[in-house]
Amino acid sequence: MPLTITQQLGRCPTFAELQALAGQHDVRINGNESAGEFYHPNSNQPKVTGHYAFEPNGDIRGDFAGHFMGKLSGFFTLTNGKAEVTVSEKPFLLPEALLKSTLSLALKDFCDKFTTDK
Secondary structure, three states: OOEEEEEEEOOOOOHHHHHHHHHHOOOEEEEOOOEEEEEEOOOOOOOEEEEEEEOOOOOEEEEEEEEOOOEEEEEEEEEOEEEEEEEEEOOOOOOHHHHHHHHHHHHHHHHHOOOOOO
């Protein structure tokens, strides 16, 4: 059963802002301000991989897959006003409450970087 986490997002980040933030967390981006892929920590044995696309209105949509105690996968959407991450597949051994709590904190931290007054 899918698990969705939603946080308030003041504004969508720019591609340059995402590149800078990714670099601070050892995430590599192959792509441009239209679309591409990302991975962490390296392309040979990534812990997380995914794809992203910027829509004409500035929204960002993508998907991700990772391996942490099993497969974790889903998709995300960033729009002015809202960030949403949906986990469509999670490891059997990872308690849903722990996953939800961890994702909620990480998404809030991300969203706090993009308030409307910046």
